[in-house]
Amino acid sequence: MSSNISQNYPYSSETEEERASQIARAYAANAGLADKVRSESIALQQEGRWWVWKCPTEGCSGLLHSAGYARNARAVYTVCDTCGKTYLR
Numbered sequence: 001m002s003s004n005i006s007q008n009y010p011y012s013s014e015t016e017e018e019r020a021s022q023i024a025r026a027y028a029a030n031a032g033l034a035d036k037v038r039s040e041s042i043a044l045q046q047e048g049r050w051w052v053w054k055c056p057t058e059g060c061s062g063l064l065h066s067a068g069y070a071r072n073a074r075a076v077y078t079v080c081d082t083c084g085k086t087y088l089r
């Protein structure tokens with residue numbers, strides 16, 4: 001997990017339904033990712049829409065989706081739908 005909390009502006013937003021399906025896809029494609037997120041974050045509160053950010057991983061064109069809140073920081077814990085890396089936003 002990157003400890004660098006970026007000030008990047010969100011790229012877009014998505015509905016709760018879209019967010020949930022993207023997170024489910026990322027978990028299915030990356031072994032151990034769901035357990036990692038569960039151990040490092042706390043559950044999101046219910047919201048109608050969520051921000052989406054561009055993944056900062058070099059060479060990755062994926063998007064970051066909200067997966068939880070960081071346990072140790074005031075930040076959203078996000079997961080990339082393409083490379084499976086996690087970032088705080």
Ligand SMILES: [Zn+2]
Pocket residue numbers: 055056057060061062063080081082083084085
């Ligand atoms: Zn990525």
